[in-house]
């Protein structure tokens with residue numbers, strides 16, 4: 653989908669797109685790990701649940717992450733376009749390892765739901781478009797969803813490269829099947845994009861590169877295609893950030909900005925391509941994604 657259809661006024665009720673419930677599952681891969689799914693919970697409802705559970709351990713770790721005071725200004729203050737992530741209905745999938753009196757956070761993931769035709773020409777505009785479409789659908793309540801969208805998967809550092817991200821992706825597929833969705837689709841933010849040598853390439857030139865063995869070069873894309881996902885598109889503007897040109901050096905390490913043009917800037921070890929227009933006193937960073945589909 654290249655543009656947005658006007659959706660009219662929201663009715664002001666809580667977003668809703670399915671069962672509002674919390675379920676627990678043991679994990680085959682490791683019996684000391686449990687999966688908890690908070691289905692159809694807004695960010696505020698998820699935080700409220702965490703507060704009730706959070707004496708210590710995994711719940712406390714999540715609370716510190718999602719209920720933390722943010723520094724000002726940070727990148728979230730410079731998004732281009734609306735980001736109703738905090739307002740829409742989401743599913744939160746949490747893996748935690750029991751041990752002694754407290755559990756540890758292993759990995760977690762977030763999904764949301766939209767109605768989608770199955771045509772790659774009709775995909776939302778990346779991550780931002782997916783969240784916006786979910787919000788419009790769930791708040792206006794005029795279309796029942798048929799597609800689950802994976803918005804985020806995070807494996808904790810101590811548990812990385814042990815296949816936990818793949819377990820979260822499997823849990824997303826299971827949820828999609830149970831809820832009668834025809835697909836799980838994911839706008840993948842490829843981790844290798846943020847390496848210095850990749851950040852400067854046009855997105856389409858970088859994203860689908862393959863290794864000599866025929867597998868995708870990016871490990872995140874490789875993992876999903878091994879699990880059965882198929883690439884169905886790319887989007888150059890999955891996340892967009894816009895700044896006054898004076899704000900760019902506040903948020904990123906960068907060379908002195910002396911002329912209009914492209915710069916590679918750095919934050920938290922990640923590199924981004926920024927375009928600075930000195931005549932119009934603005935700068936923009938576009939982050940792309942690769943869309944993959946698990947056809948269920």
Ligand SMILES: CC(C)(COP(=O)(O)OP(=O)(O)OC[C@H]1O[C@@H](n2cnc3c(N)ncnc32)[C@H](O)[C@@H]1OP(=O)(O)O)[C@@H](O)C(=O)NCCC(=O)NCCS
Pocket residue numbers: 803804805806807808811812813814815816817818819840841842843871872874875878
């Ligand atoms: C990306 C991420 C989710 C992977 O989690 P994980 O549990 O370590 O992934 P898995 O163990 O299932 O490994 C998947 C593949 O990626 C590879 N991999 C994982 N981390 C890697 C790294 N830092 N560098 C290179 N390869 C890596 C694994 O070796 C494996 O590849 P293989 O299939 O060829 O063996 C994790 O690194 C992470 O949370 N990163 C920060 C958040 C993020 O970028 N999320 C993705 C966008 S939403």
